[in-house]
Amino acid sequence: MVRAALVGGILANLLLALGTAFLLGGLRHHDQHFNPAAARAYSTMMFLALVSLAVPSAFSRYFAPEGTIRQEQLLNIGIAGLLLLAYGLYLFFSLRTHPGAFASVEGEGEAHHEGKRWGLPRAVGSLLGASVAAAWMSEILVGAAEGTGKALGMSDVFIGIVFLAVVSRAAASGSAIAMARKNKVALAVGISLGSCIQIALFIAPVLVFSSYLIAPQTLDLAFGRAEIGSLFIAVLIGALVCGDGQANWFRGVQLIAVYAIIALMFYLMPELTHK
């Protein structure tokens, strides 16, 4: 359930929120432009995150059939450590050494990412606060959603990946869409992709570490084929669509169509075989 919520959060941000932002922004403003270098930096970070989820998943499926639990745990802890290190360096990179790399193209001089105006301590502090709040909200949401979803006959994975993600991301997505409509598409891209990166490179490894410290059972980054496949598809199409710094309504449609195909798959996927 936690794994499904992680994947769902990334898919919802990357495909649904960004797609809707492009669609509605493009309908009002025809063509919109953002900084292709920033989009490329986000894409590469997303790809790094994808690799860090795909490697332990493949490891657990193909290479660890018989009693190699210890190796699997070492792999998970090692990768979680690497991700946190990479995330720390990413903050340092985007806040200190290359703040300009994420500056918007329009040149109106305003920061396109809230984090930009902040110093490093405030950014780190707000990150920690946001994570605690997110964890607490998740707890509540998971409980509520599970009841509602079960009543509607949805499977656990579908609830986690599609339903829960849409509900819990409504706030963030709303702001991304509003920014796109105000022709600040760079800000919309920053919010959507920044959330994905935060989920994959910060929340996921923190959950892994805390599961080893306090949780009754450990959380491993071992996702099923369908989850990894969907993430892979989402990251690749995100890189293709955002790679040249242009947005229009049809690109939004393409992202939403991919999201719809993936959601349909998870809705129809039989419960028992989601491994």
Next chain:
Amino acid sequence: MVRAALVGGILANLLLALGTAFLLGGLRHHDQHFNPAAARAYSTMMFLALVSLAVPSAFSRYFAPEGTIRQEQLLNIGIAGLLLLAYGLYLFFSLRTHPGAFASVEGEGEAHHEGKRWGLPRAVGSLLGASVAAAWMSEILVGAAEGTGKALGMSDVFIGIVFLAVVSRAAASGSAIAMARKNKVALAVGISLGSCIQIALFIAPVLVFSSYLIAPQTLDLAFGRAEIGSLFIAVLIGALVCGDGQANWFRGVQLIAVYAIIALMFYLMPELTHK
């Protein structure tokens, strides 16, 4: 056989026709340029098409082992509907709201895609006509090719994917190559990739719908590993090669080399294990 012809048509257009066009055009004109935004739009559409074929294929292989025929059919119909909707919006996008997005770079002001000069009704009409003609020609070709191929000891899948595709696409490929030699490489890219998109996003879903309405047995979008893998390879290398709007003879060689590797694989693949 129908599935193999669909995949073969896409591979032949994307790799063989475009590769030959780049090769011959590059030999005569050294460097050629086309609109990178248009190439990126085509790549994204191709990727959307790939996802829409890969998802039901993976679903049918991994997640639907025991008696979930109904879910599989729902998935196929749902995706076919989504594809037709996306194709309709793509026509609307390229003909109405952003005709400039596909304009050629050379700036001689002529449309690089026949469809461009037409209005929406004529485009839709010609699409329907072309599809009927294609279906009828396919019928004849499949019969003729099957006999010839069998006599030469080829497997069914090889006939469908390589032999049939080359024969039936000769006309379209010929025009693409002729355009590239006349230094209208943007037009060659438009014809090649446009055909791929038409096959994947229009002909494939129409065949699925019509198979549910009139055919003796339903056609599902459940391709084998080799077909999806080849398509994936073709779409990725197409995106890499076309992504910056430049063409030269060596890029043509790269596309043709990938096609040769794939064709060799299908030729040698044992008949019985093509699932």
Next chain:
Amino acid sequence: MVRAALVGGILANLLLALGTAFLLGGLRHHDQHFNPAAARAYSTMMFLALVSLAVPSAFSRYFAPEGTIRQEQLLNIGIAGLLLLAYGLYLFFSLRTHPGAFASVEGEGEAHHEGKRWGLPRAVGSLLGASVAAAWMSEILVGAAEGTGKALGMSDVFIGIVFLAVVSRAAASGSAIAMARKNKVALAVGISLGSCIQIALFIAPVLVFSSYLIAPQTLDLAFGRAEIGSLFIAVLIGALVCGDGQANWFRGVQLIAVYAIIALMFYLMPELTHK
């Protein structure tokens, strides 16, 4: 062991050497620029190489279960021939018809690839010499590394892919890193990616051919899932990172992080299941 060394050489050049070069160069020079067209040409060649390794591997795993050795050998020989042909055309392309395509952006007019100043005969001659020397050095290194690695409790595949690659590539990597520190990042990219291409498109097919002529047992291009998966990840992230011709220290960190994840996986992968 030979297969592992091939994969390891590519991974070490593409991720570790290039990542370190970007990291150290970026720390000293902030932002560095190189020719994006050259990077794209390298990426496409790497992708072609990846396809040529992935196709026989998938063939051997999925489609050749029962007694189809002859088909598999034909596929390997056919692909090796295609690769050598593609490599020859690549030399012709980069040395004769489009030397400018690989020229560096800085415009100081010096060739960024040693091969550039040479004529075709000298390039071919030095290639042959380098291959013989590489084969001989490999022989010695494999022996030495096997002993050392075994003593340290490493698995065969880990020795081949990570340990051996790092040791044997130290010289080439060193020169790439030195170039990047001297702000000749285009030269660093050329050395790193050029080595990868040489390994995949020249050394690998030569080894296949010579194994059929002189070796006691034939060498097939049938890699395991982990090897192909790692190569695929490396080629994709290489294309993403290098695609726009810019380098900074954080891109180096991303490449090194991916390398660390892959190395960790191979270190922990149980010996017996590396197929």
